[in-house]
Amino acid sequence: xxxxxxxxxxxxxxxxxxxxxxxxxxxxxxxxxxxxxxxxxxxxxxxxxxxxxxxxxxxxxxxxxxxxxxxxxxxxxxxxxxxxxxxxxxxxxxxxxxxxxxxxxxxxxxxxxxxxxxxxxxxxxxxxxxxxxxxxxxxxxxxxxxxxxxxxxxxxxxxxxxxxxxxxxxxxxxxxxxxxxxxxxxxxxxxxxxxxxxxxxxxxxxxxxxxxxxxxxxxxxxxxxxxxxxxxxxxxxxxxxxxxxxxxxxxxxxxxxxxxxxxxxxxxxxxxxxxxxxxxxxxxxxxxxxxxxxxxxxxxxxxxx
Amino acid sequence: xxxxxxxxxxxxxxxxxxxxxxxxxxxxxxxxxxxxxxxxxxxxxxxxxxxxxxxxxxxxxxxxxxxxxxxxxxxxxxxxxxxxxxxxxxxxxxxxxxxxxxxxxxxxxxxxxxxxxxxxxxxxxxxxxxxxxxxxxxxxxxxxxxxxxxxxxxxxxxxxxxxxxxxxxxxxxxxxxxxxxxxxxxxxxxxxxxxxxxxxxxxxxxxxxxxxxxxxxxxxxxxxxxxxxxxxxxxxxxxxxxxxxxxxxxxxxxxxxxxxxxxxxxxxxxxxxxxxxxxxxxxxxxxxxxxxxxxxxxxxxxxx
Numbered sequence: 355x356x357x358x359x360x361x362x363x364x365x366x367x368x369x370x371x372x373x374x375x376x377x378x379x380x381x382x383x384x385x386x387x388x389x390x391x392x393x394x395x396x397x398x399x400x401x402x403x404x405x406x407x408x409x410x411x412x413x414x415x416x417x418x419x420x421x422x423x424x425x426x427x428x429x430x431x432x433x434x435x436x437x438x439x440x441x442x443x444x445x446x447x448x449x450x451x452x453x454x455x456x457x458x459x460x461x462x463x464x465x466x467x468x469x470x471x472x473x474x475x476x477x478x479x480x481x482x483x484x485x486x487x488x489x490x491x492x493x494x495x496x497x498x499x500x501x502x503x504x505x506x507x508x509x510x511x512x513x514x515x516x517x518x519x520x521x522x523x524x525x526x527x528x529x530x531x532x533x534x535x536x537x538x539x540x541x542x543x544x545x546x547x548x549x550x551x552x553x554x555x556x557x558x559x560x561x562x563x564x565x566x567x568x569x570x571x572x573x574x575x576x577x578x579x580x581x582x583x584x585x586x587x588x589x590x591x592x593x594x595x596x597x598x599x600x601x602x603x604x605x606x607x608x609x610x611x612x613x614x615x616x617x618x619x620x621x622x623x624x625x626x627x628x629x630x631x632x633x634x635x636x637x638x639x640x641x642x643x644x645x646x647x648x649x650x651x652x653x654x655x656x657x658x659x
Numbered sequence: 660x661x662x663x664x665x666x667x668x669x670x671x672x673x674x675x676x677x678x679x680x681x682x683x684x685x686x687x688x689x690x691x692x693x694x695x696x697x698x699x700x701x702x703x704x705x706x707x708x709x710x711x712x713x714x715x716x717x718x719x720x721x722x723x724x725x726x727x728x729x730x731x732x733x734x735x736x737x738x739x740x741x742x743x744x745x746x747x748x749x750x751x752x753x754x755x756x757x758x759x760x761x762x763x764x765x766x767x768x769x770x771x772x773x774x775x776x777x778x779x780x781x782x783x784x785x786x787x788x789x790x791x792x793x794x795x796x797x798x799x800x801x802x803x804x805x806x807x808x809x810x811x812x813x814x815x816x817x818x819x820x821x822x823x824x825x826x827x828x829x830x831x832x833x834x835x836x837x838x839x840x841x842x843x844x845x846x847x848x849x850x851x852x853x854x855x856x857x858x859x860x861x862x863x864x865x866x867x868x869x870x871x872x873x874x875x876x877x878x879x880x881x882x883x884x885x886x887x888x889x890x891x892x893x894x895x896x897x898x899x900x901x902x903x904x905x906x907x908x909x910x911x912x913x914x915x916x917x918x919x920x921x922x923x924x925x926x927x928x929x930x931x932x933x934x935x936x937x938x939x940x941x942x943x944x945x946x947x948x949x950x951x952x953x954x955x956x957x958x959x960x961x962x963x
Binding site: 365368369370372373376377380381490491493494495496497498499502503505506510597598600601604612615616619620622627630631634635638639642 | 799802803805806807808809810811812814815816818819891895898899902903904905915918922925926929932933936939940943944947948951
């Protein structure tokens with residue numbers, strides 16, 4: 355187990371550093387950062403001054419090493435626009451994104467689990483087909499468009515929910531539902547597949563032979579085994595959702611991490627952009643690691659591979 | 660269906676679940692066939708619209724007419740028969756823009772799939788065939804790609820290089836190869852163990868020959884299914900990037916950009932976002948239905 359753990363942690367770290375390197379290269383190699391920062395009306399002296407002030411005149415590997423060394427101590431640099439520390443900015447915006455992400459995940463699970471179980475119990479029937487149609491609709495719905503449509507119908511026409519702001523829990527309902535839609539298809543399909551497999555297994559036949567009722571079989575025995583892959587995918591899906599929340603945060607003007615990233619891209623505030631990419635990558639890598647460990651803990655067969 | 664599956668169905672029927680009358684299975688087949696046909700028709704219509712766009716448009720999609728702004732569609736109150744789907748905030752004909760928008764979506768979808776299919780397919784085949792360290796490297800690349808926040812990285816790339824159709828395609832192509840790689844890798848591993856590959860190797864064929872002539876034709880079916888999924892995803896992502904202001908540049912009529920430009924008027928005239936959004940939704944669902952059907956027809960759903 356310890357060996358397995360060590361291998362996974364090293365791999366996760368390697369992935370994080372690689373993503374960091376790629377995002378760093380992306381911001382440096384695709385154009386002259388100093389020209390972008392100085393703005394369209396800058397003279398060549400201004401640009402030279404910017405280059406010197408921000409340390410952009412040093413060789414790229416030196417800049418990268420410097421940035422990584424600082425990032426490792428939690429210092430992600432200074433925002434060009436806000437003039438404050440990037441770590442502070444992220445900490446300030448994090449609660450909004452986390453609230454949105456958790457709301458989205460909760461709604462997604464609340465829809466996907468019952469739907470997946472229902473589809474598995476009625477495998478191959480009309481109900482199953484309807485469930486997969488719902489998953490397909492969820493997959494095809496552009497999330498920014500769904501957000502706008504919800505705003506028009508629930509916000510403006512029916513006036514049930516506030517259209518923007520972050521004041522109360524009601525502000526998170528529409529963004530949460532919109533975000534949930536991006537996670538429902540994968541979670542539902544997995545629950546369905548897991549339940550079908552679990553229901554076909556010998557131990558379920560045994561419980562059945564022992565005379566347990568359908569409710570007890572489905573909920574206590576089959577679901578517990580089908581839940582394993584769902585839990586790990588839910589963790590990974592949560593990472594994807596946090597990354598995808600950028601669109602929803604922009605649509606609903608929620609000032610979270612995604613909004614910060616979008617804003618900073620438009621303002622050429624690259625220390626912030628890099629930090630947001632790094633943050634989301636680390637969250638994703640961390641969640642995948644967690645999912646792997648959780649699976650290995652629940653299923654000893656996975657540890658040997 | 661596997662043997663276990665049949666057993667389960669029998670058993671479940673005794674248990675009183677998933678009771679399957681003969682007619683439900685007929686309905687199911689009819690629904691699936693109808694779904695595939697529906698998907699094929701949608702994709703075909705959009706493709707033809709895209710190809711013949713200049714012949715179909717009633718107006719110049721770029722011509723502004725500030726005296727006729729936000730005219731509602733012909734079927735709504737206050738609409739005019741001259742503009743079937745109305746006009747946008749600067750008086751451009753909405754139907755004409757929608758038709759040209761089909762060009763952008765289809766072009767981006769196809770080009771992205773070609774680019775990402777080449778990248779992902781190559782990586783997956785190489786990893787699956789050679790195994791060992793090479794495979795570890797491919798898996799590592801896939802993991803790294805998945806760890807990069809897709810939309811954020813695409814936005815950053817487009818904002819730095821400048822927005823254009825080519826940039827959007829290259830960015831998406833460089834980002835969406837992961838599923839191709841995963842599927843190609845697994846399919847190659849399965850094929851590699853078969854006798855005809857050993858025979859080719861024993862006959863002294865070069866790895867390049869084996870990979871392109873023996874492996875590739877045998878894994879092309881699951882890759883075709885992935886291609887439909889990725890095409891749908893690429894079209895949605897282009898619309899998202901354009902909506903966020905960092906995709907296809909104006910005045911090009913990308914559906915996502917149309918929604919972004921009309922957003923400020925959506926509370927007074929909701930159709931300005933409904934029309935391009937519905938077009939996007941229908942096209943993507945059409946591609947997905949087609950892919951779903953392809954999956955069943957090619958039998959890849961049983962092996963995957």
